[in-house]
Amino acid sequence: MSDPIRLFEGSDSPLERRLLGVARDEKSSPEARAKTLMALGITGSAALSATAVSAAAARASVAAAKTIWAKLALGLSVAGVVAVAPPVYRAWQRHQATAAPAAVVTMAPAAEIPDPTPVASGTSVGGVAPVAAATLARELAAVDAARTAVVHRQPRRALALLDAYARAFPAGTLGPEAEILRIDALAQGGHAVTARAHAEAFVRLHPSSVLAARARQYLAD
Amino acid sequence: MAPLSVYRTMHLQPVGPAPVAARADAGLALPRPTARASHEREARLRDIVESHIDFVTRVLRNAGSPSADIDDDVQRTFIIAARKLEDVRPGAEKSFILRVALNVAAHARRTLARRREVAVEPTLEMADAAASPEQIADRKQARRMLDRILEGMHADLRTVFVLFEIEEMSMIEIAGALEIPQGTVASRLRRARAEFRACTDALRGISKSEKQP
Numbered sequence: 126m127s128d129p130i131r132l133f134e135g136s137d138s139p140l141e142r143r144l145l146g147v148a149r150d151e152k153s154s155p156e157a158r159a160k161t162l163m164a165l166g167i168t169g170s171a172a173l174s175a176t177a178v179s180a181a182a183a184r185a186s187v188a189a190a191k192t193i194w195a196k197l198a199l200g201l202s203v204a205g206v207v208a209v210a211p212p213v214y215r216a217w218q219r220h221q222a223t224a225a226p227a228a229v230v231t232m233a234p235a236a237e238i239p240d241p242t243p244v245a246s247g248t249s250v251g252g253v254a255p256v257a258a259a260t261l262a263r264e265l266a267a268v269d270a271a272r273t274a275v276v277h278r279q280p281r282r283a284l285a286l287l288d289a290y291a292r293a294f295p296a297g298t299l300g301p302e303a304e305i306l307r308i309d310a311l312a313q314g315g316h317a318v319t320a321r322a323h324a325e326a327f328v329r330l331h332p333s334s335v336l337a338a339r340a341r342q343y344l345a346d
Numbered sequence: 347m348a349p350l351s352v353y354r355t356m357h358l359q360p361v362g363p364a365p366v367a368a369r370a371d372a373g374l375a376l377p378r379p380t381a382r383a384s385h386e387r388e389a390r391l392r393d394i395v396e397s398h399i400d401f402v403t404r405v406l407r408n409a410g411s412p413s414a415d416i417d418d419d420v421q422r423t424f425i426i427a428a429r430k431l432e433d434v435r436p437g438a439e440k441s442f443i444l445r446v447a448l449n450v451a452a453h454a455r456r457t458l459a460r461r462r463e464v465a466v467e468p469t470l471e472m473a474d475a476a477a478s479p480e481q482i483a484d485r486k487q488a489r490r491m492l493d494r495i496l497e498g499m500h501a502d503l504r505t506v507f508v509l510f511e512i513e514e515m516s517m518i519e520i521a522g523a524l525e526i527p528q529g530t531v532a533s534r535l536r537r538a539r540a541e542f543r544a545c546t547d548a549l550r551g552i553s554k555s556e557k558q559p
Contacts, residue, residue: 161399
């Protein structure tokens with residue numbers, strides 16, 4: 126049994142070819158890729174090659190970040206959970222001129238961990254898109270360093286790295302992933318009550334997120 | 347008691363310990379793989395992600411996952427696949443992850459039907475980064491048309507249609523991946539194509555009538 130010619134190649138209808146062509150052109154977003162590697166516990170920064178983050182993908186990352194953080198800001202204000210909001214959330218809120226004081230456990234002085242560079246320095250030959258792509262790669266490297274610290278059971282270092290990440294990327298695309306790592310690090314460091322509070326806030330903000338399952342572990346007891 | 351960490355269930359190198367581990371309750375901890383096994387597993391997982399993430403994204407999107415949830419469903423698909431990675435023979439990863447993605451999409455469709463949510467604009471990437479605003483708008487309209495057509499298809503027909511017409515899988519590959527006879531694949535493809543043609547004819551008719559005063 127031989128296969129028929131596909132409609133995209135053989136259809137006499139331009140509309141059919143058009144509809145199928147649009148679907149064929151779609152690709153995953155760089156955020157999805159980064160978040161998937163992160164969720165699987167795979168070292169992300171090394172895997173995020175420059176070729177994988179296309180210029181188009183980079184532009185989309187900016188739009189996606191705006192959407193994500195707009196939702197977070199709305200969620201925080203509605204849920205009234207700013208008291209346990211992490212620095213990255215607060216920074217985003219400050220950016221929106223609606224900030225409120227928040228209690229955050231910081232276990233290492235800021236000077237101990239240099240802030241990751243949020244954007245490439247100097248003139249960008251390629252324009253905005255390559256810079257955004259580079260930013261995502263730097264974000265991934267920063268969060269991945271924190272993940273490595275958690276894996277090696279170094280909660281103080283992990284929290285310091287996460288604080289540095291939050292300062293460098295106040296509206297970072299990987300904010301939710303960083304917040305989950307913060308919860309892990311807080312629990313590792315013996316701050317069970319604070320970890321639980323962060324976990325409760327996370328589940329309220331992202332009830333259907335893949336990451337919510339991890340936050341819910343801290344609510345089980 | 348809630349289940350242990352997804353990551354521990356997956357026997358992956360844990361991203362973070364479960365709360366019980368934080369209390370040094372070692373009795374609940376699962377045995378960890380050796381460093382070499384962990385490294386090999388991570389390399390295989392990474393390769394699967396790199397090789398199939400675009401495929402998984404399109405399958406999810408065209409099988410009915412809401413566009414707003416695509417990133418989460420992509421993660422969900424790979425996490426579920428990772429749990430059973432040891433049971434997947436080398437070379438069969440694509441078929442395996444396809445079945446997982448179809449299950450995730452089916453679950454997403456059911457959830458969407460319950461929530462009765464209005465679909466939002468697709469967030470997927472397009473291959474052409476230099477598209478003009480007009481082209482993007484045109485693509486979005488085309489995407490919406492395709493969504494409407496696919497949503498009207500029965501899931502079985504839709505799956506075969508998507509895999510053959512969009513993913514360019516052969517009928518033999520589709521039959522193997524879905525574990526159905528080739529004759530069934532051919533039959534479903536014929537019916538799906540007929541529905542697709544009827545819908546595009548109808549859309550063309552609407553467009554023509556709208557242009558006429």
